[in-house]
Amino acid sequence: xxxxxxxxxxxxxxxxxxxxxxxxxxxxxxxxxxxxxxxxxxxxxxxxxxxxxxxxxxxxxxxxxxxxxxxxxxxxxxxxxxxxxxxxxxxxxxxxxxxxxxxxxxxxxxxxxxxxxxxxxxxxxxxxxxxxxxxxxxxxxxxxxxxxxxxxxxxxxxxxxxxxxxxxxxxxxxxxxxxxxxxxxxxxxxxxxxxxxxxxxxxxxxxxxxxxxxxxxxxxxxxxxxxxxxxxxxxxxxxxxxxxxxxxxxxxxxxxxxxxxxxxxxxxxxxxxxxxxxxxxxxxxxxxxxxxxxxxxxxxxxxxxxxxxxxxxxxxxxxxxxxxxxxxxxxxxxxxxxxxxxxxxxxxxxxxxxxxxxxxxxxxxxxxxxxxxxxxxxxxxxxxxxxxxxxxxxxxxxxxxxxxxxxxxxxxxxxxxxxxxxxxxxxxxxxxxxxxxxxxxxxxxxxxxxxxxxxxxxxxxxxxxxxxxxxxxxxxxxxxxxxxxxxxxxxxxxxxxxxxxxxxxxxxxxxxxxxxxxxxxxxxxxxxxxxxxxxxxxxxxxxxxxxxxxxxxxxxxxxxxxxxxxxxxxxxxxxxxxxxxxxxxxxxxxxxxxxxxxxxxxxxxxxxxxxxxxxxxxxxxxxxxxxxxxxxxxxxxxxxxxxxxxxxxxxxxxxxxxxxxxxxxxxxxxxxxxxxxxxxxxxxxxxxxxxxxxxxxxxxxxxxxxxxxxxxxxxxxxxxxxxxxxxxxxxxxxxxxxxxxxxxxxxxxxxxxxxxxxxxxxxxxxxxxxxxxxxxxxxxxxxxxxxxxxxxxx
Numbered sequence: 008x009x010x011x012x013x014x015x016x017x018x019x020x021x022x023x024x025x026x027x028x029x030x031x032x033x034x035x036x037x038x039x040x041x042x043x044x045x046x047x048x049x050x051x052x053x054x055x056x057x058x059x060x061x062x063x064x065x066x067x068x069x070x071x072x073x074x075x076x077x078x079x080x081x082x083x084x085x086x087x088x089x090x091x092x093x094x095x096x097x098x099x100x101x102x103x104x105x106x107x108x109x110x111x112x113x114x115x116x117x118x119x120x121x122x123x124x125x126x127x128x129x130x131x132x133x134x135x136x137x138x139x140x141x142x143x144x145x146x147x148x149x150x151x152x153x154x155x156x157x158x159x160x161x162x163x164x165x166x167x168x169x170x171x172x173x174x175x176x177x178x179x180x181x182x183x184x185x186x187x188x189x190x191x192x193x194x195x196x197x198x199x200x201x202x203x204x205x206x207x208x209x210x211x212x213x214x215x216x217x218x219x220x221x222x223x224x225x226x227x228x229x230x231x232x233x234x235x236x237x238x239x240x241x242x243x244x245x246x247x248x249x250x251x252x253x254x255x256x257x258x259x260x261x262x263x264x265x266x267x268x269x270x271x272x273x274x275x276x277x278x279x280x281x282x283x284x285x286x287x288x289x290x291x292x293x294x295x296x297x298x299x300x301x302x303x304x305x306x307x308x309x310x311x312x313x314x315x316x317x318x319x320x321x322x323x324x325x326x327x328x329x330x331x332x333x334x335x336x337x338x339x340x341x342x343x344x345x346x347x348x349x350x351x352x353x354x355x356x357x358x359x360x361x362x363x364x365x366x367x368x369x370x371x372x373x374x375x376x377x378x379x380x381x382x383x384x385x386x387x388x389x390x391x392x393x394x395x396x397x398x399x400x401x402x403x404x405x406x407x408x409x410x411x412x413x414x415x416x417x418x419x420x421x422x423x424x425x426x427x428x429x430x431x432x433x434x435x436x437x438x439x440x441x442x443x444x445x446x447x448x449x450x451x452x453x454x455x456x457x458x459x460x461x462x463x464x465x466x467x468x469x470x471x472x473x474x475x476x477x478x479x480x481x482x483x484x485x486x487x488x489x490x491x492x493x494x495x496x497x498x499x500x501x502x503x504x505x506x507x508x509x510x511x512x513x514x515x516x517x518x519x520x521x522x523x524x525x526x527x528x529x530x531x532x533x534x535x536x537x538x539x540x541x542x543x544x545x546x547x548x549x550x551x552x553x554x555x556x557x558x559x560x561x562x563x564x565x566x567x568x569x570x571x572x573x574x575x576x577x578x579x580x581x582x583x584x585x586x587x588x589x590x591x592x593x594x595x596x597x598x599x600x601x602x603x604x605x606x607x608x609x610x611x612x613x614x615x616x617x618x619x620x621x622x623x624x625x626x627x628x629x630x631x632x633x634x635x636x637x638x639x640x641x642x643x644x645x646x647x648x649x650x651x652x653x654x655x656x657x658x659x660x661x662x663x664x665x666x667x668x669x670x671x672x673x674x675x676x677x678x679x680x681x682x683x684x685x686x687x688x689x690x691x692x693x694x695x696x697x698x699x700x701x702x703x704x705x706x707x708x709x710x711x712x713x714x715x716x717x718x719x720x721x722x723x724x725x726x727x728x729x730x731x732x733x734x735x736x737x738x739x740x741x742x743x744x745x746x747x748x749x750x751x752x753x754x755x756x757x758x759x760x761x762x763x764x765x766x767x768x769x770x771x772x773x774x775x776x777x778x779x780x781x782x783x784x785x786x787x788x789x790x791x792x793x794x795x796x797x798x799x800x801x
Contacts, residue, residue: 067100097163098184126356152374161190169485171209381490382526404799575610617670640704
């Protein structure tokens with residue numbers, strides 16, 4: 008394909024086809040303007056008056072004409088070629104255009120019957136947009152056919168590729184705005200084609216929509232030369248076709264020709280890949296389109312003496328004073344009548360038959376495609392019985408195992424049993440996080456060059472590794488929203504990179520819960536390993552447990568946080584997460600060799616409860632304790648048990664209760680979270696008036712947030728990470744943050760009434776023990792053997 012010139016040389020549309028696609032485009036533009044401006048008089052049956060105009064003008068016009076142009080031409084291709092297509096709208100402010108097209112196609116009236124094909128339905132369509140009690144201005148979950156929230160820029164292309172993985176019959180048309188194209192996540196997303204298998208995966212057709220401007224500034228891709236832009240995309244592995252112009256008839260013909268050329272080439276790529284499926288992998292050069300049209304095309308050219316069409320002033324509302332400025336009101340009416348609505352809608356307000364015949368029918372409509380409502384095509388995972396993979400625990404706290412390595416053997420068989428609907432995503436950390444057993448059954452998917460020294464790289468693979476958390480998150484979200492399952496594994500400290508992406512996905516899940524036609528999708532599952540307490544080798548930069556805090560800010564209906572203390576509880580937890588729907592599940596688990604505390608049967612019961620008293624580690628004998636030692640997280644659990652052992656040895660009369668928490672949500676009242684404990688049950692476990700010393704994996708304030716309404720909150724004292732870290736030994740790391748066993752014993756002595764004067768000697772020995780441990784690390788570079796090799800004496 009010629010990448011250097013506009014595709015004006017081809018004229019594939021007949022006069023009748025050209026008139027039809029142009030009429031459809033004009034109708035979509037009319038409906039878009041109406042949504043931004045009108046409360047009433049949708050068909051302009053009378054001259055516009057101020058009372059017909061919304062009091063607050065919200066929404067964005069600038070990108071909308073281009074989005075509708077692309078939509079109209081994709082519909083032509085779907086009908087002509089029988090393709091299965093979904094539309095990912097990257098420009099964040101394209102909401103009214105996408106709603107307009109779904110209304111024209113008839114999907115919107117089917118799902119929202121009151122907004123039907125009638126004059127009253129059109130009035131409601133206009134009124135609801137960006138209006139109290141209505142719909143958002145972005146392409147949100149309420150818009151049929153959408154899998155991408157346009158409120159945040161940078162992720163459209165990663166979502167599109169995620170949707171295409173394991174969808175060989177699907178084409179994902181992904182429109183990238185030229186403002187969005189400047190973002191960091193989008194810069195990395197262009198290389199997603201390195202991971203797309205043309206035989207087993209679907210197709211992504213990127214369409215870079217250049218209209219020259221962002222909100223108030225020019226855009227980079229619109230201002231560099233055609234040669235530089237084409238070179239950039241060729242370097243990313245694409246064959247770009249440029250469509251450029253401002254004459255509607257010429258652009259219609261050029262875009263139709265470009266799409267035909269792209270889809271012809273895609274068919275060739277697929278045929279070539281199938282023919283060479285048994286040979287050496289060949290990375291194809293996929294087509295893409297660069298569409299350059301004026302911003303705010305077909306809108307007002309000048310307003311109040313300032314140029315608007317083709318400038319940044321067209322970005323949002325070109326005519327802002329319509330209610331109070333008679334000239335603006337007249338310009339709005341002239342603008343809307345320029346689309347000749349009397350030719351587009353009949354006397355009842357319905358689109359004329361010629362327009363209704365333009366889109367495909369049924370599920371072939373992009374707004375009705377079942378892949379864009381992933382729960383419709385979601386199939387359950389085939390999950391092997393996780394109980395068969397557990398660690399044999401001979402005695403509580405005496406057996407050593409590796410939690411994530413154990414999980415890896417189960418995930419290996421999960422992937423083998425679900426070769427078309429489960430993938431593992433990670434930023435170059437699957438092996439590092441001890442999940443390498445999965446490579447016994449699959450490889451990393453990779454379409455570029457493979458050297459003899461490479462391991463586990465193949466054109467067909469179930470593991471998606473790229474050193475970009477943004478890409479992993481975006482791929483997984485697109486994969487889930489189109490009806491599949493997955494797991495994202497990452498170092499705990501660096502999952503923060505996707506904080507904002509998690510925000511958007513959580514909001515999407517929350518919104519879609521209230522939309523009856525949206526079917527539940529598989530949960531977004533995070534496994535965070537290489538966590539804060541065992542990043543002693545990498546140091547301070549790798550020590551941050553704050554993602555938990557970020558997640559906990561979201562609605563209780565959406566988020567879950569689990570801190571399994573050992574391998575068997577991790578297996579039980581992950582089985583639960585992979586079976587769940589419509590949640591974000593965050594699981595934090597260590598990868599290093601560690602003590603194992605629960606048999607498989609005990610682990611199952613413990614995870615079902617979410618938290619529980621470990622009677623084998625307690626000395627309260629079922630009576631009310633003198634103190635509660637609580638823990639959440641594998642390292643805090645170790646330190647609490649070691650402290651309990653010291654107390655049992657040195658203060659045998661003290662009644663200690665040990666409580667382990669797996670499901671962090673259990674700490675909240677039941678009024679705040681579905682998993683929350685009732686106050687009576689909480690007081691039964693944690694007591695109503697005894698000291699509670701809580702060793703926590705993350706920042707201590709989170710536990711106080713979760714328990715502040717509890718009867719005994721004033722007696723809850725939390726130890727956790729307090730932003731003290733460095734490159735040091737594991738035990739020195741916990742000592743830096745006052746989470747160590749000796750510090751916990753000192754806390755017990757300080758907080759149990761009457762204990763202090765009677766245990767002053769023990770407290771002093773604990774202070775000395777901390778100093779001895781610190782000195783040993785500084786002298787020998789490792790922890791004291793009696794600390795490093797400690798196990799439960801059981």
